[in-house]
Amino acid sequence: MNNEPSNENKIRLETIDLSVFYGQNPGVKNVSLQIFDKQVTAFIGPSGCGKTTFLRALNRMHDLTRGARVTGKALIDGTDIYDPKIDPVTIRRKIGMVFQKPTPFPTMSIYDNVVAGLKLVGIKNKSLLDEVCERSLRQSALWEEVKDRLKTPGGSLSGGQQQRLSIARALAVEPEVLLMDEPTSSLDPQSTNRIEELIGELKHQVTIIIVTHNMQQASRVSDNTAFFYIGNLIEFNKTTKIFTNPDQKRTEEYITGQFG
Amino acid sequence: MTGNNLTNKKISLSPSALYGWLGDRIFAYGIFILGFIVIFTTIAMAVSLYFSGTEAISKFGFFGFMTGRVWDAAISMEFGTWPFIVGTLVTSLAALALSFLPAVAIAIFTAEYAPKWLGYIIENLVNLIAAVPSVVIGIWGIFIFTPWVRDSVYMPVYLWSLENAPTLTPILGNPAGYGMLTATIILTIMIIPFTTALACDSFRMVPKEQREAASALGATKWEVIRMAVIPYSRGGILAGAMLSLGRAIGETMAVAMLIGNKNTLPFTIFGPGSTMASVIVNEFREAVENIHLASLMAVGFYLFLISLVVNLVAAWIQRKYAITGGRAV
Ligand SMILES: Nc1ncnc2c1ncn2[C@@H]1O[C@H](COP(=O)(O)OP(=O)(O)O)[C@@H](O)[C@H]1O
Ligand SMILES: [Mg+2]
Numbered sequence: 312m313n314n315e316p317s318n319e320n321k322i323r324l325e326t327i328d329l330s331v332f333y334g335q336n337p338g339v340k341n342v343s344l345q346i347f348d349k350q351v352t353a354f355i356g357p358s359g360c361g362k363t364t365f366l367r368a369l370n371r372m373h374d375l376t377r378g379a380r381v382t383g384k385a386l387i388d389g390t391d392i393y394d395p396k397i398d399p400v401t402i403r404r405k406i407g408m409v410f411q412k413p414t415p416f417p418t419m420s421i422y423d424n425v426v427a428g429l430k431l432v433g434i435k436n437k438s439l440l441d442e443v444c445e446r447s448l449r450q451s452a453l454w455e456e457v458k459d460r461l462k463t464p465g466g467s468l469s470g471g472q473q474q475r476l477s478i479a480r481a482l483a484v485e486p487e488v489l490l491m492d493e494p495t496s497s498l499d500p501q502s503t504n505r506i507e508e509l510i511g512e513l514k515h516q517v518t519i520i521i522v523t524h525n526m527q528q529a530s531r532v533s534d535n536t537a538f539f540y541i542g543n544l545i546e547f548n549k550t551t552k553i554f555t556n557p558d559q560k561r562t563e564e565y566i567t568g569q570f571g
Numbered sequence: 572m573t574g575n576n577l578t579n580k581k582i583s584l585s586p587s588a589l590y591g592w593l594g595d596r597i598f599a600y601g602i603f604i605l606g607f608i609v610i611f612t613t614i615a616m617a618v619s620l621y622f623s624g625t626e627a628i629s630k631f632g633f634f635g636f637m638t639g640r641v642w643d644a645a646i647s648m649e650f651g652t653w654p655f656i657v658g659t660l661v662t663s664l665a666a667l668a669l670s671f672l673p674a675v676a677i678a679i680f681t682a683e684y685a686p687k688w689l690g691y692i693i694e695n696l697v698n699l700i701a702a703v704p705s706v707v708i709g710i711w712g713i714f715i716f717t718p719w720v721r722d723s724v725y726m727p728v729y730l731w732s733l734e735n736a737p738t739l740t741p742i743l744g745n746p747a748g749y750g751m752l753t754a755t756i757i758l759t760i761m762i763i764p765f766t767t768a769l770a771c772d773s774f775r776m777v778p779k780e781q782r783e784a785a786s787a788l789g790a791t792k793w794e795v796i797r798m799a800v801i802p803y804s805r806g807g808i809l810a811g812a813m814l815s816l817g818r819a820i821g822e823t824m825a826v827a828m829l830i831g832n833k834n835t836l837p838f839t840i841f842g843p844g845s846t847m848a849s850v851i852v853n854e855f856r857e858a859v860e861n862i863h864l865a866s867l868m869a870v871g872f873y874l875f876l877i878s879l880v881v882n883l884v885a886a887w888i889q890r891k892y893a894i895t896g897g898r899a900v
Binding site: 370372375400401403404407408410412414416417418419427428431432466477480481484 | 781784788789894
């Protein structure tokens with residue numbers, strides 16, 4: 312990895328006129344956006360404005376939804392994510408995802424949940440798996456609570472713990488890009504704090520996109536912010552600029568709480 | 572004002588008084604009576620079977636009758652149900668073992684891989700097998716399947732063993748066509764639909780979040796099925812297997828037509844045998860002696876007990892492996 316300061320504005324992900332349709336209805340329309348390497352980008356906007364829809368287009372999750380259709384371009388390091396020659400599986404191994412709802416595999420043990428992605432790529436070395444498991448669980452602030460019961464089923468944890476387990480599972484495979492869809496909406500303030508700290512620690516290694524409808528969170532954790540409204544990207548700017556002096560009137564109305 | 576009072580009054584009623592509403596009361600009583608009838612009928616059936624069989628059970632003993640190896644309705648009038656218990660358990664467990672993987676594979680293909688129209692066709696064909704009366708399957712077995720399997724499988728294997736592995740020959744037994752293996756194969760086909768249907772249903776009920784979570788980790792289609800779909804559906808799959816086992820244990824007509832009806836152990840692989848259900852249907856018409864009839868009733872009672880145990884185990888397995896609200900309990 313070359314960590315020259317010139318990386319500052321290196322574009323990792325880019326979309327050009329990207330639209331997602333559910334049947335005939337557009338979920339997001341003609342979004343063109345750049346995601347910079349090793350920075351945190353936040354997507355904000357009122358509920359139903361297309362944040363999740365746009366996020367899922369970035370790792371081809373819409374392939375799994377019947378009736379969903381993506382048009383336009385999405386590039387990672389200049390390569391078209393939707394190139395028919397590219398296997399979505401390879402895309403998803405690079406671009407990890409944390410969902411809004413916790414999704415542990417309920418029958419797998421906590422340990423197996425965390426290392427599930429590693430086992431998929433054929434890693435069997437026990438000490439390596441142990442090490443990754445502990446590291447990931449520490450990162451997601453779950454280690455202290457579960458270290459004595461790694462063999463119990465992932466489904467036996469509380470909702471907030473399940474979400475931190477899902478985060479640990481996504482981190483274990485060391486994705487290059489991490490998509491997080493309102494990852495803290497089911498967490499208590501303390502765990503939320505820890506996850507926000509984690510985002511700060513991770514951004515030196517990983518490019519992070521976080522959907523949030525908590526504007527304080529966006530301003531705390533992100534470098535850049537994209538504001539969506541009714542399926543459109545209204546404004547994309549440095550977070551400091553969005554929250555102090557946005558270019559668009561509607562952005563200002565939203566962040567000052569005039570609607571949403 | 573009056574409306575408000577009425578509402579307050581309703582709210583302040585105690586829970587038991589809420590059942591004072593006539594509709595609720597009729598419904599509750601109706602359910603209670605229906606449930607009671609079902610439970611009562613079942614218990615009455617077991618008890619009457621037991622009493623019809625008392626002559627045999629008291630003569631040979633509860634366990635003596637169960638483990639007795641002689642079934643002689645011609646001379647000694649000695650009766651024991653052990654050969655039939657063996658026949659029932661061997662054929663039904665073997666059929667379960669043979670049917671399980673194919674049934675789950677069909678379900679995976681139908682629910683996960685096949686295009687909608689094809690899955691629909693396969694599902695209906697499989698259900699059709701379950702709907703065919705077993706006497707029809709039996710007659711197909713007698714005239715088509717048995718001659719074919721005898722000539723193209725049993726005979727060649729038997730002749731091969733005569734020459735190359737004579738120690739195996741007595742285990743294989745008489746390759747006449749009618750026998751344990753034929754009955755088992757037919758049972759296998761007959762019980763596949765139950766496992767398949769329940770597995771299909773439970774695959775479809777796996778939350779899409781589970782599939783997406785596996786996909787997002789970089790799982791391929793098959794890995795998603797292995798990682799998320801099958802574990803989540805294990806309760807349904809096992810319930811289907813237990814239902815299949817229950818069907819196999821109780822299946823009567825097709826088995827009676829194809830198993831060859833031999834009442835004494837040892838049974839061999841190709842050779843004839845009997846099950847609890849088949850001996851009842853084969854002999855109840857000829858049972859002139861009281862003790863013979865009582866013995867058949869007693870066989871029925873033991874069959875009832877075995878089915879009961881299978882059902883209880885099934886219920887237990889389903890509870891143990893069911894997943895509710897994302898929790899394995
Ligand atoms: N699977 C789907 N099928 C049809 N419409 C959907 C689906 N998912 C989302 N939508 C619609 O797309 C729009 C954007 O939704 P979403 O991306 O979930 O918004 P957000 O995450 O910003 O709350 C909404 O109008 C929503 O109703
Ligand atoms: Mg959303």
